Amino acid sequence: MTNDFDVVVAGGGPVGLMLACELRAAGVAVLVLERRARPERAVKAGSMGPLAAEAVRGLGLGAELRAAEEAANERDLRLTGKPGGPREHFGGIFLDPSLASDPDRRRVRVDQPALEDILARHARSLGVDVRREHEVTGLSQDGDGVSVDVATPAGALRLRCAYLAGCDGGRSTVRELAGFGFAGTPGSLTGRDGVVRLSEEARRALPRGFHHTERGVFVFAGFGADRVASVEFDGPPADPAAPLTLADLEASVRRVSGVEVVIDELLSGFVYTDEARQATTYRRGRVLLAGDAAHVYAPFGGQGLNVGLADAANLGWKLAAQVHGWAPAGLLDTYTAERHPVAAGLLDNTRAQAALMRPDPQSRALRELFAEFTGLEPVTRRIVDMKTGQSVRYAVGDDHPLAGTLCPDLPLDGAVAGAATTLRDRLGRGRGLLLDLAGRAEVRAGIAPWSARVGTVTARAKVDGVDAMLLRPDGCVAWVLPQGAAYRAEALTGALRTWFGEGETG
Ligand SMILES: Cc1cc2nc3c(=O)[nH]c(=O)nc-3n(C[C@H](O)[C@H](O)[C@H](O)COP(=O)(O)OP(=O)(O)OC[C@H]3O[C@@H](n4cnc5c(N)ncnc54)[C@H](O)[C@@H]3O)c2cc1C
Structure with a gap:
């Protein structure tokens, strides 16, 4: 066939x-x-x-x-x-994103x-x-x-x-x-989330923002259109495939908020649970x-x-x-090896958020304590890095702190005469990239047998203490040459073989 x-x-x-x-x-x-x-x-x-x-x-x-x-x-x-x-935010506890390791x-x-x-x-x-x-x-x-x-x-x-x-x-x-x-793990709650049309009166009556109450959580936000959401901790929806209805959303928001709000129209919406x-x-x-x-x-x-x-x-x-x-x-199997742990972490952080959002007195006390901890900068940094994926690090066989991380979209200076360009402009389409930050000709020569699969750019960029790095097409840093370090061809060649197969000779 x-x-x-x-x-x-x-x-x-x-x-x-x-x-x-x-x-x-x-x-x-x-x-x-x-x-x-x-x-x-x-x-x-x-x-x-x-x-x-x-x-x-x-x-x-x-x-x-x-x-x-x-x-x-x-x-x-x-x-x-x-x-x-x-x-x-994390379970409704708001975080200052400027405390991330890289707020950009x-x-x-x-x-x-x-x-x-x-x-x-x-x-x-x-x-x-x-x-x-x-x-x-x-x-x-x-x-x-x-x-x-x-x-x-x-x-x-x-x-x-x-x-x-x-x-x-x-x-x-x-x-x-x-x-x-x-x-x-199975679901324990019912979340309802709808883009709605509200009268001016309803918009005044319902407090904006994210609210924890004795019956659960409700949110009233206005992003592009009014958005109303609720979370109730009384088990998963009876029919997980049933669509959200106006009556269902309205009744739930009323129960949780205590406000007799009238929703004029439900434009779109979802019912979900916390099955993980x-x-x-x-x-x-x-x-x-x-x-x-x-x-x-x-x-x-x-x-x-x-x-x-x-x-x-x-x-x-x-x-x-x-x-x-x-x-x-084995390259294709590194997909599971690298991405499975990331989603396992995501599942756990959504479980932790569900625990922080519950209305019982124990969870309320936990939430207050957790909110106090987020006043500590390293705590907030850790959570924002986790939520934004900045803490993702794959095992690539190099112990440099940048190896295995996903490189930010660095502005590249001098890569193309007169044109502003960034790393992501030069990376991707199935090809890797050798980023030469210090004009190291011997490193560029080292990748010549892989030039069909790996491009090269010589430029200045804001990366402290690094002369060169090899990036996979997904932006993962596969090899690093620290500033001023002696070039060891076998280390770069090993990384190239691991991710890009055998080079071409002649
Ligand atoms: C209420 C709500 C709020 C959210 N808010 C955020 C947020 O703020 N930020 C965020 O990052 N994520 C958010 N998410 C999560 C985000 O929406 C999902 O992670 C995202 O949609 C996943 O994309 P996907 O392509 O994997 O799946 P989907 O978006 O579900 O796409 C799957 C596609 O496959 C099609 N399909 C299904 N079965 C078949 C079949 N047998 N044959 C052919 N086609 C099929 C479907 O029609 C659909 O088009 C939210 C989710 C919900 C429910």
């Missing part, structure tokens, strides 16, 4: 589109199957963390992201009198529909085939590829691909069909999972895109290398 595509991506949400763009930019023939007829317009994420934003900039979409953020800020300003969107790596105020539009346009411009009203209903894999059954308006279809990526969300069909284990589960591995043979398909959790603190898009950025270049045949042994 011949394969029709190198990779089929199930699910055209943010993670599926991001992965498809990564793969296509690296020269892979990719097809996206999306069961919805039209893009999802309901707002889930109102903002995204810095790793998600850096991954999107790595696709060359920095200007689009900036324009979307400016438009969102203008809408916020009209509605609330101030720009900026959601603030950083900040949350970006772009909501999910706007992000999906940017990614969908980019996918189209790259020539990615996105087929709507195509639902994955079956699959089977063998040594050469995966057969995928698809339900379409024109009838059933069977496709063949070398690899199938399940980016089909929290209730993933691919995860189920491919037999992935999905371990974790994770696929036990992200790869079974030729089937891989990314984003919510690989991990589900309560959406507390807005972290889903930060983790999901970083999954896609981690997987994209590795899968492309596998398809192109140059991936070193």
